[in-house]
Amino acid sequence: MKRFIGFIQKEFYHILRDRRSLFILFGMPIAQVLLFGFAITNEINNVDIAILDHSKDATTKEIIAKIAASKYFSIKQVIDNEAAIEPAFKKGHIKAVLNFENDFSKKLISENKATIQILTDATDPNTANTISNYTASILKNYQGDLNKGATLSYQIVPKTRLAYNPELKSVFMFVPGVMTVILMLVSAMMTSISITREKELGTMEILLVSPLKPFQVIIGKVVPYILLAVINAIIIVLLSLFVFKMPVEGSFFLLGAESLLFIINALSLGILISTIATSQQTAMMVSLMGLMLPVILLSGFIFPISSMPLPLQLLSNIIPAKWFIIIIKGIMLKGVGIEYLWKETLILIGMTLFFIALSIKKYKIRLE
Amino acid sequence: MNKENAITVKDLTKTFGAFTAVNNISFEVGKGEVFGFLGANGAGKTTAMKMLIGILKPTSGIATVANFDVISHAEDVKKSIGYMSQRFSLYNDLTIKENITFFGGIYGLKKADIKVKTKELIEELGLHDEANKLVGALPLGWKQKVAFSVSLLHNPQIIFLDEPTGGVDPITRRQFWEMIYREAHRGKTIFVTTHYMDEAEYCDRVSIMVEGKIEALDTPKNLKTLYKVDTMNQVFLKLARNIE
Numbered sequence: 001m002k003r004f005i006g007f008i009q010k011e012f013y014h015i016l017r018d019r020r021s022l023f024i025l026f027g028m029p030i031a032q033v034l035l036f037g038f039a040i041t042n043e044i045n046n047v048d049i050a051i052l053d054h055s056k057d058a059t060t061k062e063i064i065a066k067i068a069a070s071k072y073f074s075i076k077q078v079i080d081n082e083a084a085i086e087p088a089f090k091k092g093h094i095k096a097v098l099n100f101e102n103d104f105s106k107k108l109i110s111e112n113k114a115t116i117q118i119l120t121d122a123t124d125p126n127t128a129n130t131i132s133n134y135t136a137s138i139l140k141n142y143q144g145d146l147n148k149g150a151t152l153s154y155q156i157v158p159k160t161r162l163a164y165n166p167e168l169k170s171v172f173m174f175v176p177g178v179m180t181v182i183l184m185l186v187s188a189m190m191t192s193i194s195i196t197r198e199k200e201l202g203t204m205e206i207l208l209v210s211p212l213k214p215f216q217v218i219i220g221k222v223v224p225y226i227l228l229a230v231i232n233a234i235i236i237v238l239l240s241l242f243v244f245k246m247p248v249e250g251s252f253f254l255l256g257a258e259s260l261l262f263i264i265n266a267l268s269l270g271i272l273i274s275t276i277a278t279s280q281q282t283a284m285m286v287s288l289m290g291l292m293l294p295v296i297l298l299s300g301f302i303f304p305i306s307s308m309p310l311p312l313q314l315l316s317n318i319i320p321a322k323w324f325i326i327i328i329k330g331i332m333l334k335g336v337g338i339e340y341l342w343k344e345t346l347i348l349i350g351m352t353l354f355f356i357a358l359s360i361k362k363y364k365i366r367l368e
Numbered sequence: 369m370n371k372e373n374a375i376t377v378k379d380l381t382k383t384f385g386a387f388t389a390v391n392n393i394s395f396e397v398g399k400g401e402v403f404g405f406l407g408a409n410g411a412g413k414t415t416a417m418k419m420l421i422g423i424l425k426p427t428s429g430i431a432t433v434a435n436f437d438v439i440s441h442a443e444d445v446k447k448s449i450g451y452m453s454q455r456f457s458l459y460n461d462l463t464i465k466e467n468i469t470f471f472g473g474i475y476g477l478k479k480a481d482i483k484v485k486t487k488e489l490i491e492e493l494g495l496h497d498e499a500n501k502l503v504g505a506l507p508l509g510w511k512q513k514v515a516f517s518v519s520l521l522h523n524p525q526i527i528f529l530d531e532p533t534g535g536v537d538p539i540t541r542r543q544f545w546e547m548i549y550r551e552a553h554r555g556k557t558i559f560v561t562t563h564y565m566d567e568a569e570y571c572d573r574v575s576i577m578v579e580g581k582i583e584a585l586d587t588p589k590n591l592k593t594l595y596k597v598d599t600m601n602q603v604f605l606k607l608a609r610n611i612e
Contacts, residue, residue: 003476006473006474007470009470010466010470013459014459014461017502018461201455201460202455202457203457205455205457206451208423209421209422209423209446209451211446211447212474213443
């Protein structure tokens with residue numbers, strides 16, 4: 001045990017004296033959560049739009065006032081002919097133009113129908129889509145006000161309720177994802193680098209000649225990173241709680257236990273990588289390409305798995321991060337317990353055991 | 369088995385696939401001897417040594433180190449030996465003191481013992497001012513001297529040195545060999561690989577490995593007489609040429 005403590009102490013010297021790894025360890029989680037939380041967002045706020053009003057009557061004025069009053073849009077420009085639309089877009093800051101047709105009120109009354117053209121700048125398709133949806137819903141609202149009192153013979157009224165994230169905050173989606181990426185990065189990449197560094201420098205040989213057993217060496221290398229990963233998980237949860245007001249509906253204990261499971265899963269992957277890679281460079285490349293990309297692209301972190309082509313959907317099943325994201329979303333947002341998450345948990349445990357068994361086998365071969 | 373032998377090797381062989389790195393070598397090293405293990409790069413020195421220190425399994429043959437079998441009692445072998453590799457074997461981002469504490473710790477030394485040993489070692493090497501500096505900042509020759517001392521921390525009976533003086537200047541090499549002699553006088557067995565032939569002259573006995581086999585094994589003096597030359601360098605060249 002005393003040997004073990006000395007080993008861990010030495011590991012902390014390595015980590016604390018290497019500014020680069022220290023930055024990756026603690027700077028990155030904070031930077032990523034803040035970035036994803038504040039900068040990268042699917043919501044729109046104060047988008048600059050222009051108005052082209054051919055009728056300038058009471059109805060169009062009411063609609064324009066409604067749009068101007070919403071926090072989503074701010075009317076930056078009023079233009080008076082079609083020719084001015086193109087230049088308005090080209091200048092760049094106008095994201096949408098609302099084009100009201102001639103005699104808007106009159107047509108609405110006589111024909112029961114009037115048209116507004118919504119032109120959006122689709123160089124950014126997501127924003128364009130959101131803008132047209134938001135505009136449509138403002139118009140629908142207004143229409144509802146107009147029809148008040150009048151009885152329509154048939155009417156279907158969809159009532160939407162956004163469960164678990166009523167304000168559609170994108171940070172709710174990013175926090176579980178960022179947490180997964182960070183834990184994977186810290187645990188898998190940093191351990192594989194630190195183990196291969198010993199191999200590269202030749203100190204691994206010295207450790208293997210010492211009375212320490214190979215598994216003691218590996219555990220000694222890994223334990224500090226479990227600690228650091230746990231600290232990271234805590235930082236991320238605190239940031240999401242206090243900066244982004246993201247709730248943790250479920251049990252903190254379960255969240256902690258599942259995170260620890262995922263950390264151990266990632267660590268075993270890191271050990272596996274270090275049994276294959278002989279240099280720090282290779283270890284880093286394998287971790288980045290082999291782990292980070294799938295975690296970001298195929299885990300459901302950014303792109304929904306259900307809309308992927310079938311082969312990719314199947315592939316996503318072998319990515320531990322996918323199951324962990326399901327688990328933490330369940331705990332943090334839905335507040336569910338282990339009774340709903342046992343299947344995902346079992347899959348993660350199974351994967352972890354598999355990785356550990358595989359690395360033990362590989363490690364033995366290397367020592368022969 | 370001779371009780372007076374520190375190392376006994378019989379028909380030791382290591383193959384990697386079709387390649388035979390170490391081919392049926394046998395030799396004995398007596399207690400307190402400085403044994404030079406010579407050979408060109410790729411002759412199989414390091415492979416043979418790795419089998420003796422218990423990190424590589426022999427394909428066939430027997431080897432005992434400090435009266436322990438290297439296959440069945442690798443853990444006991446590890447406790448009885450010190451090892452210093454050709455690559456620098458301390459941590460550059462730890463200070464001299466921290467390195468000593470760490471290596472003392474993994475060999476199971478008590479805290480109080482480590483303290484005493486640290487003091488002794490720093491005094492012996494005259495490193496008072498550097499004790500709390502990172503090892504990375506030391507010149508190579510000093511690093512190697514510290515590494516050698518660290519490999520002695522747990523008072524091993526046998527010390528394995530794998531090209532300990534590679535890349536070190538002649539004066540430091542000389543000082544290094546003085547340290548080796550001092551340990552030999554204290555009764556420790558030294559097993560050292562080198563490709564500096566002048567260093568071979570310092571050894572009690574040397575073996576010369578060529579392509580996985582031991583081609584010559586005797587005292588430097590006898591070898592020179594046998595091959596009718598004046599230096600070990602010429603012995604070495606003659607042997608290498610005969611093979612070709």
